[in-house]
Amino acid sequence: MHIPNGFIDGPVSAGAAVVAVAGIAVGLRGARRELDERTAPLAGLVAAFVFAVQMLNFPVAGGTSGHLLGGTLAAILVGPYTGVLCVAVVLLMQGLFFADGGLTALGLNITIMGIVTVVVGYGLFRLALGLLPARHSSVPIAAFVGALVSVPAAACVFTGFYAIGGTTDVSIGKVAGAMIGVHVLIGIGEAIITAATVSSVLAVRPDLVHGARGLARPLELRSAGGTR
C-alpha cells in the first residue's frame, strides 16, 4: 500500500507529514514506558520481522497481491507507541534505500500504514480482548479481529486523503469501493499472519507479548524455592 510520489498533491502530503511527525513524537514519548533492557531488542526484531514479511506479497483475487502492513502485529507484541515507531522505521528504510513509497509521500505512508493501523488495529484488539474470556487463548482471536479491520481502515484513510488532495479526477465512490473491496481481502491475510505470529510468541514467551499482560497465565509447577 506504499503511496508513490504524485498521487496526492503537495499541500495534503505536507499536512500528512505534520501528522506523521506528531505521531512519531507521541510514539517516542510513549515508547519510553513500553521499552526496557529486555524489550528494546525485541522491538528492533519486530521492526526487522515486519520489513521481511512485507516483502512476501500473497495473491488475492484477480491478479492482485497484498502484503502485511504490520501495525497491529507490532502494537500487540511490543506496545502501541513502539508499534507506530516500528512501522515508521520500516517505511523510512523502504523509502530511503529501496525506492518503495515516495519520499514526498512518506508522511502519508507513515500516517496510513503506521498510525491508522495501530490506532484501529490495537484499539479493536483491546476491545475484543475485553469481551473475550480473560485468558491467553483469547489473545490470537482478538489479534485476528484487530488486524482484519486495520487494513480496510487504512484503505479508507487513503481514500480520504485522495478525496482532498488527489492529483487525478476519479470519482471518490469508485476509489473507495475498489480500495476497500480489495483491502478487505488483504486484511484476511494480515489477520492470519498476525494471529499466527502472536500465537507463536505467546506459546514460548507469553511474558514478552505486550498485549497479553495482565491476563491469567496457565498454572506453572515450581519447586518450594521458586525455581522451575
Place this chain on the structure above:
Amino acid sequence: MTRVRTRTLLIAGVLLALVLAGFVSYYASQSPDGLEKVSADKGIDAKEQDHQLKDGPLADYSVKGVHNERLSGGLAGVIGVGATLLVGTGVFWLVRKRSPGTDPAGARTADSGAGTGA
C-alpha cells in the same frame, strides 16, 4: 509449554526474518498490490512521479550490478533486515526506560532482573 530464553528467541527471530527476506521473498507474488492495481485500473496513477532515489543501489529490492534475480533480491532482503534491525534496535535502545542504577554517573548496574527469564 517450553519457555525459551530471551536471547534464543531473538536469535531465532532474526534468523527467521533473514530466511523470509533473503530466500522466501523470491517466491512472493509478483502481481501488483491492492493500491497499485486499483490505481492502474482507475487512473489514479496518471500523474505519478518517479521515486527520487529510483536509481539507488538497492532500488526495487534488487542489488545493482548483481544480475542473478534470486541472488539480487535475496541480498537486498538480507541488507534490509540487517539495516532495519540496526536502526530499530538503536532507536529503541535510546528510548528505553533506564532501570535504577544505570544512570550515566557510572553507578554499578543493579541487574536485579537477572534470572527472571533473560
